[in-house]
Amino acid sequence: MVKDYRIADTNVRIHCQHDYFDEIAGKYEVNIAGAPQEEITVTREEIPSVVETSKSNSEAREGIWEALAIYRKLCDRLVFRDVILLHSSAIALGGKAYLFTAPSGTGKSTHARLWREAFGDEVVMINDDKPLIRIENGRAVAYGTPWNGKHNLGNNIEAPIGGICLLRRGARNKIWPMEEGEILSVLMSQTYRPGNEKGVKKMVELIFRLAKAVPFWKMECNMDPEAAAVARKAMEQ
Amino acid sequence: MRLKDGTILTNMDDKVVVVDASNRKDRFNGMLRLNNTAGFVAKQLEKETELDDVVKAMTEKFDVEESVARENAQKVIDSLRDAGLLQ
Numbered sequence: 001m002v003k004d005y006r007i008a009d010t011n012v013r014i015h016c017q018h019d020y021f022d023e024i025a026g027k028y029e030v031n032i033a034g035a036p037q038e039e040i041t042v043t044r045e046e047i048p049s050v051v052e053t054s055k056s057n058s059e060a061r062e063g064i065w066e067a068l069a070i071y072r073k074l075c076d077r078l079v080f081r082d083v084i085l086l087h088s089s090a091i092a093l094g095g096k097a098y099l100f101t102a103p104s105g106t107g108k109s110t111h112a113r114l115w116r117e118a119f120g121d122e123v124v125m126i127n128d129d130k131p132l133i134r135i136e137n138g139r140a141v142a143y144g145t146p147w148n149g150k151h152n153l154g155n156n157i158e159a160p161i162g163g164i165c166l167l168r169r170g171a172r173n174k175i176w177p178m179e180e181g182e183i184l185s186v187l188m189s190q191t192y193r194p195g196n197e198k199g200v201k202k203m204v205e206l207i208f209r210l211a212k213a214v215p216f217w218k219m220e221c222n223m224d225p226e227a228a229a230v231a232r233k234a235m236e237q
Numbered sequence: 238m239r240l241k242d243g244t245i246l247t248n249m250d251d252k253v254v255v256v257d258a259s260n261r262k263d264r265f266n267g268m269l270r271l272n273n274t275a276g277f278v279a280k281q282l283e284k285e286t287e288l289d290d291v292v293k294a295m296t297e298k299f300d301v302e303e304s305v306a307r308e309n310a311q312k313v314i315d316s317l318r319d320a321g322l323l324q
Contacts, residue, residue: 188256188268200258201245204268208249 004032007074008083008132008143009158014070015041020063021070025146027156038077042069071130071147076194079202083134084210085192088164090126090142091115096162097126097142098235099133101190106167109149111221111228118228128153130192133161135206140213163215163235170220173230178216187211239285240317241324246279255279257322265320271313274299278313282323288314 002015005028013036075085088101089108100108116123129149134141140161148154187207221227243259253276255269281291295306
């Protein structure tokens with residue numbers, strides 16, 4: 001099928017084989033008058049074929065893989081439009097986006113959930129797993145996307161980034177500014193790396209720009225509700 | 238000796254940034270930020286070269302003694318090798 005979507009302020013036409021992507025991307029569908037800015041195709045050959053116990057399981061798994069293949073191809077293009085993908089949980093509060101990044105399993109989603117529980121309606125999920133970030137004119141904006149992670153937490157919204165925080169588990173909650181050198185290596189390891197040299201080079205350039213555009217923090221945190229308050233106090237300046 | 242295929246050098250602010258942009262499984266996943274001199278050495282290694290040639294290029298470009306240039310060049314080469322960036 002072929003459908004048009006608007007993702008990260010970009011009109012994209014997507015050709016794909018399965019229904020899964022359309023199911024997760026419904027909120028992003030648009031009618032584009034004229035040519036799209038980007039056009040992505042995923043062919044049957046590009047999706048690993050899976051043999052599972054039931055046909056519906058195979059279909060489902062292939063659909064999920066296709067959706068990820070679409071995202072990779074899209075990110076390969078978007079980097080040239082000044083957009084990168086940061087593996088993080090992104091929330092919006094007071095009109096600003098706050099992103100929590102960490103290696104998988106550390107507790108990014110958990111921390112975002114603590115913010116939701118502590119601040120209720122003030123918090124809106126942008127994207128719980130892989131938000132897109134546009135860096136332009138010294139400013140950074142985080143976008144919701146159809147790819148929201150396991151629990152499908154996110155919305156089709158965008159917000160200027162108020163801060164990015166690297167989390168690690170600790171007994172007590174404390175947060176402090178991150179050093180410049182570390183910012184770059186954290187971004188290098190948590191940013192999607194395009195599949196071609198030119199793309200990687202552009203990604204590096206965008207990482208440098210992002211490092212200067214927003215405040216970066218490091219936090220040791222536990223699972224107490226207090227963690228959200230400590231983080232907010234520092235980041236919402 | 239030379240840099241592995243897919244190694245890219247980019248000028249960022251006043252540094253030369255070295256990143257492995259290849260798809261190799263064992264690729265270096267970080268980035269090196271080199272100052273002026275070290276960046277110059279790295280640039281020499283974009284094509285196949287020998288230490289003597291690097292040293293010669295350094296003494297021509299910078300006002301530095303051969304022994305100092307040699308020592309500095311070796312340090313940079315060692316860093317690049319440790320990061321797995323040399324063929």
